Amino acid sequence: MGLTEFLIKYFTLLIEKTGYLGVGLLMTGESMVLPIPSEAVLPFAGFAWFEGKMTFVMIVIVSTIGSIIGSLISYYIGAYLGKPFISRFGKYFLLNEHHLEATENFFKKYGEKTIFISRFIPVIRHLISLPAGVGRMRMSKFFTYTVIGATLWNAFLTYIGFLLGSKWEIIRTYSEILDIIIVIALIAAVVYFIWKRKHNKTNRTEAM
Numbered sequence: 001m002g003l004t005e006f007l008i009k010y011f012t013l014l015i016e017k018t019g020y021l022g023v024g025l026l027m028t029g030e031s032m033v034l035p036i037p038s039e040a041v042l043p044f045a046g047f048a049w050f051e052g053k054m055t056f057v058m059i060v061i062v063s064t065i066g067s068i069i070g071s072l073i074s075y076y077i078g079a080y081l082g083k084p085f086i087s088r089f090g091k092y093f094l095l096n097e098h099h100l101e102a103t104e105n106f107f108k109k110y111g112e113k114t115i116f117i118s119r120f121i122p123v124i125r126h127l128i129s130l131p132a133g134v135g136r137m138r139m140s141k142f143f144t145y146t147v148i149g150a151t152l153w154n155a156f157l158t159y160i161g162f163l164l165g166s167k168w169e170i171i172r173t174y175s176e177i178l179d180i181i182i183v184i185a186l187i188a189a190v191v192y193f194i195w196k197r198k199h200n201k202t203n204r205t206e207a208m
Contacts, residue, residue: 008040015044020058024066027154031070033077033126038063042154046161056162060155067150068143071129075142078133107131112141119149 014022023045030036042063048054077085107114107128115137118128132142 008044011036011041012044015041015048019054020062023059024062027063027066028070028073030126031067031129031150032074033130038125038153038157042157043161043164046158046163047165049158050162050165056155056158059158060151063154063158064147064150067154068146071142071146071150074127074129075133075137078130079136080133107135112137113145115142115145116149119146119153 011026014026016022018025023041026036026041027038030038030041042059045054045059045063049056049059108131112132114124114128115132118124129142129146
């Protein structure tokens with residue numbers, strides 16, 4: 001059994017045993033630095049809705065509350081602990097400084113609206129609250145973007161799980177492919193960013 005299958009097995013078991021509480025707890029971890037993909041949590045909650053065990057509104061409410069709590073925890077980790085935290089403890093959450101650097105570059109390039117945009121991007125959404133905290137982003141904006149982005153993303157995945165019914169795991173297959181594509185694109189963007197900065201610095205040096 002691979003890591004993904006292992007995690008999904010216990011995520012679904014937790015939701016089966018604890019219901020909405022399990023959804024909220026998992027989404028709290030998902031919005032922090034824990035390796036919990038929302039694509040493995042909310043489609044199953046959508047399946048529970050399909051079976052009449054949960055309701056759409058309650059799933060979205062508890063999952064969004066969890067997303068907010070996790071994001072706020074990460075924000076304050078960024079504000080008070082910053083990079084040293086990822087450097088020291090990131091390996092325990094399958095994260096490293098390269099992930100944080102890519103997220104920071106993304107945040108710097110696109111500004112505060114990345115808090116909203118990142119909700120739809122794998123890896124980035126787990127870390128984006130950290131640079132927001134490091135930069136002491138205004139809390140009112142951070143909270144607003146987090147609520148809107150998390151609500152839309154959580155509702156989307158829940159509804160997809162409902163539509164897929166008992167075949168809800170199909171979304172995981174496609175999301176993994178998408179994850180790989182996006183991560184490759186992010187790495188390429190970071191490499192290009194570093195190369196361009198060095199190239200511009202070299203040109204300025206030669207011009208002098």
